[in-house]
Amino acid sequence: MLELPRSSTDLRIAVPCHSCNMLGKIAGSSCDYCGGTGWNLKNPDRLSPTELDRLRKKFPAPPAEP
Numbered sequence: 001m002l003e004l005p006r007s008s009t010d011l012r013i014a015v016p017c018h019s020c021n022m023l024g025k026i027a028g029s030s031c032d033y034c035g036g037t038g039w040n041l042k043n044p045d046r047l048s049p050t051e052l053d054r055l056r057k058k059f060p061a062p063p064a065e066p
């Protein structure tokens with residue numbers, strides 16, 4: 001059974017690694033910043049304004065109120 005997060009500190013959002021440009025490698029060796037995955041996990045409160053804006057664009061618009 002899927003357990004819902006208890007608070008925003010339980011959430012992690014994957015964002016592209018800017019150190020290796022999502023390649024997972026820098027100069028032939030594994031990227032230390034993302035651990036070679038090309039992604040970083042961040043808490044919602046640690047997202048930059050640009051990352052938040054990109055994330056908001058992916059959510060559907062809220063329903064119109066009657």
